[in-house]
Amino acid sequence: MNEDRAGLIAALKKNKNALILVHNYQRPEIQDIADVLGDSLDLSRKAANDDHPVIVFCGVHFMAETAKILSPDKTVLLPRLNAGCPMAEMADPEGLKRLKAEHPGAKVVTYVNSTARVKAESDVCCTSANAVSVVKNIDADTVIFAPDRNLASWVQRFTDKKIIPWDGFCYVHQRFTVDEVRKAREAHPDAVFLVHPECPKEVADLADEVRSTSGMLRFAGETASPKIIVGTEEGMLYRLKKENPGKIFLTLGSAKACRGMKTTHIQDVVLALEKNRYAIDVPESVAARARLALERMLQYA
Ligand code: 13P
Ligand code: SF4
Numbered sequence: 001m002n003e004d005r006a007g008l009i010a011a012l013k014k015n016k017n018a019l020i021l022v023h024n025y026q027r028p029e030i031q032d033i034a035d036v037l038g039d040s041l042d043l044s045r046k047a048a049n050d051d052h053p054v055i056v057f058c059g060v061h062f063m064a065e066t067a068k069i070l071s072p073d074k075t076v077l078l079p080r081l082n083a084g085c086p087m088a089e090m091a092d093p094e095g096l097k098r099l100k101a102e103h104p105g106a107k108v109v110t111y112v113n114s115t116a117r118v119k120a121e122s123d124v125c126c127t128s129a130n131a132v133s134v135v136k137n138i139d140a141d142t143v144i145f146a147p148d149r150n151l152a153s154w155v156q157r158f159t160d161k162k163i164i165p166w167d168g169f170c171y172v173h174q175r176f177t178v179d180e181v182r183k184a185r186e187a188h189p190d191a192v193f194l195v196h197p198e199c200p201k202e203v204a205d206l207a208d209e210v211r212s213t214s215g216m217l218r219f220a221g222e223t224a225s226p227k228i229i230v231g232t233e234e235g236m237l238y239r240l241k242k243e244n245p246g247k248i249f250l251t252l253g254s255a256k257a258c259r260g261m262k263t264t265h266i267q268d269v270v271l272a273l274e275k276n277r278y279a280i281d282v283p284e285s286v287a288a289r290a291r292l293a294l295e296r297m298l299q300y301a
Helices: 002-016 040-049 061-070 093-102 116-120 131-137 149-156 178-187 213-222 236-243 266-275 284-300
Strands: 018-023 036-038 054-058 075-077 107-111 124-126 142-146 162-165 192-195 227-231 248-251
Touching (some): 002 018, 018 061, 040 054, 040 061, 040 284, 054 061, 054 266, 061 075, 061 284, 093 116, 093 142, 107 131, 116 284, 124 131, 124 284, 131 284, 178 192, 178 227, 192 213, 213 236, 236 248
Parallel strands (some): 018 054, 054 075, 107 124, 107 142, 192 227, 227 248
């Protein structure tokens, strides 16, 4: 059944000259039809540099919005309009303006997991793959970092700059606990332990490596350890296992799923291509300022 749909998607894609971008947390059957499968940074770079006129973005809303801002002349389709990221909704432009007014010398670094209007109030964007390098490179000693407090605290490890975090978080990664780490370490003392920087600080502090999703993949390919405990959204395990068949991957504690990432099914991709839906639009008055912050990110790191 999924094979039939994959064949149909290949034909529709060719007909429309479309490119399918897929985030590492998507369902296995969606990962399998990707032209490009990656983390937020890989996918933003591809959206900025590719020349297909149509992009189907299998991820969450802020990712498709980012692709549209970087490539305003393309049609960017998000197969499910309700594919949201609650963290992206936690920061608002008015609050960010107030924070900027309270810290006049500070510059604003905003995680791509944010709305276009918040990006438009920012000096530069970052992803989990380049946040440290963006903060180090920005020309300011005080940095307002929105919206993820956990990513902010992880970046703080690598810099003496003063970081003022927004109080946002990812409800999926926030569920990883120190108790889960303790139990996993006891049960698998021979394993290396890898987490995403959206995990709470006390969990990240216990990890052997803290990486973006594509960074995890690179680490898994390079490490000599055959057993890896992974603290991130469960979709990541599929790609890690597929690309490293000789290694064992275990999820940290219970499997944790992101509702927004899991809302897209293969039939939604068929309908996106057949019916041109759902086209993402960002008013140019907002997009122009958000684009500056995104383009700076792509230059910095
Ligand atoms: P990555 O950029 O590491 O893929 O992370 C995106 C994300 O939403 C993590 O929750
Ligand atoms: Fe947002 Fe968390 Fe889902 Fe990533 S895993 S898209 S940060 S809710």
